Amino acid sequence: MASNCVLLVEDETDIREMLTFSLERGGFKVVPAESAEEALQILDGPLPNVVIIDWMLPGMSGIDLARKLRRDPITSDLPLVMLTARGEESDKLKSFDAGIDDYVTKPFSPKELIARIRALLRRTGTPEDGVLTVGQLTLDTRGHEVRVHGDQVHVGPTEFRLLELLMRNPNRAFDRTQLLDRVWGRNVYVEERTVDVHVLRLRKALMPFGMDKAVQTVRGIGYRLSPVPAPVA
Numbered sequence: 001m002a003s004n005c006v007l008l009v010e011d012e013t014d015i016r017e018m019l020t021f022s023l024e025r026g027g028f029k030v031v032p033a034e035s036a037e038e039a040l041q042i043l044d045g046p047l048p049n050v051v052i053i054d055w056m057l058p059g060m061s062g063i064d065l066a067r068k069l070r071r072d073p074i075t076s077d078l079p080l081v082m083l084t085a086r087g088e089e090s091d092k093l094k095s096f097d098a099g100i101d102d103y104v105t106k107p108f109s110p111k112e113l114i115a116r117i118r119a120l121l122r123r124t125g126t127p128e129d130g131v132l133t134v135g136q137l138t139l140d141t142r143g144h145e146v147r148v149h150g151d152q153v154h155v156g157p158t159e160f161r162l163l164e165l166l167m168r169n170p171n172r173a174f175d176r177t178q179l180l181d182r183v184w185g186r187n188v189y190v191e192e193r194t195v196d197v198h199v200l201r202l203r204k205a206l207m208p209f210g211m212d213k214a215v216q217t218v219r220g221i222g223y224r225l226s227p228v229p230a231p232v233a
Contacts, residue, residue, distance in 0.1 A: 004027060004028050004029060004049055004121070004130060004141070004142075005028070005029040005030075005031060005048040005049050005050075006023055006028045006029065006030050006031070006048060006049065006050050006051075006052060006117070007031050007033060007039060007042060007043070007048040007050070007051045007052070008020060008023070008030055008031065008032050008033065008052045009033045009034075009035070009036060009038075009039045009051065009052065009053045009054060009057065009062065009065065010032070010033075010034070010052070010054045010083065011034050011035060011054060011056075011057050011058055012054070015054075016032055016034070018110070019052070019110065019113070020032060022110035022111075022113075022114065023110075023113075023114065023117075026110075026114040028114075028117070031048060034058075035057055035058055035059050035060070036053075036057050036059060036060035036061070036062070036064065036065035036068075037059055037060060039051070039053075039065065040065075040068070041187075043069075043074075043075055044185055044186040044187040045185035045186070045187055045188075046161065046182070046183065046184075046185050047074070047075065047078060047182060048078070049079070049121060050078070050079040050080075050081065050117055050120060050121060051069070051078055051079070051080050051081070052081045052083060052113075052117075053065055053066060053080060053081065053082055053083065053100075054082075054083045054084070055082060055083065055084035055085075055086060055091075055095075056084070056085075062082060062083075062084070063094065063095065063098045066080055066082070066095070066098040066099050066100055067098045067099065069099070070098070070099035073178075074178070074181050074182060074186070079101050079102075079120045079121065080099060080100050080101050080102075081100070081101065081102045081103075081104060081113075081116065081117065081120065082095045082100040082102070082103045082104065083104050083106060083108075083113075084103070084104075084105060084106060085105065085106040086105075101120055102116050102120055104116060130142040130143075132164065132167040132168060133167075134167045134170045134214070134225060134226075134227055135211075135214060135226075135227030135228055136148050136149060136209075136211060136227075136228070137163075137167065137206075137211055137214060139160075139163060139164055139167050141164060144160065146160065146163060146205075148206075148209040148210075148211055149209075151209065153205055153206060153209060153211075154205060155201075155202060155205045156201065158183065158184075158198050159198055159201050159202040159205065161183045162179065162183050162198055162199070162202060163202055163215075163225070165179070165182055165183055166215065166223070166224065166225035167225060169225075170224075170225055170226065170227070171224060171225075171226050172224055173218040173221045173222060173223070173224040174221075174222050174223060174224065175221050175222040176192040176195045176196075176222050177192065178222070179195050179222065179223065180192065180194070180195060195222070195223075199215060199223055202215055203215050210228075211228065213228050214226060214227065214228045
């Protein structure tokens with residue numbers, strides 16, 4: 001999905017359309033869902049940066065959706081925001097126990113919601129300007145550019161998504177299945193060897209800049225990205 005992408009799970013059409021309009025004006029890409037079940041189908045593909053969940057949904061409730069996302073290793077780290085008219089302390093505690101990161105009580109100002117989302121993204125490692133930096137590497141999620149010391153690195157769209165995931169989680173090792181699920185999506189069938197092919201392409205693109213060794217093989221597991229010293233001039 002696009003950078004600063006919000007999955008909005010809200011069954012009331014008027015609220016969903018109002019929030020979509022406000023969030024898009026705030027610089028976010030919005031993917032709407034009318035139910036928890038529809039949201040789970042969307043989450044089988046590339047992941048958003050944050051999920052906004054209405055408590056009272058048809059079918060599976062927002063609380064149950066949050067619990068399900070926290071139990072799934074693929075979505076367990078997703079920032080979650082709960083929208084609800086229920087403002088009692090017991091309801092808030094129930095939300096936080098389910099894994100919700102922030103809690104917004106209706107009625108609320110869209111500007112307040114956007115400010116809370118931005119604060120949450122900053123806490124979870126997503127800079128507001130969309131620029132990720134690891135060592136000498138910078139990746140602009142909005143401009144879709146990768147640079148080393150200001151020089152542009154030309155990578156394909158899949159290599160870009162792969163590098164973005166690794167840069168959002170520096171020094172974290174991912175196995176091939178995790179990379180397939182989070183970069184390609186769980187509803188896309190490709191062989192694990194596909195990961196190796198795209199890692200090779202990414203390293204080849206970074207090699208002229210001395211950054212290919214930043215994408216490291218973790219024996220018996222998969223791959224990680226770690227900072228490397230600046231190349232010697």
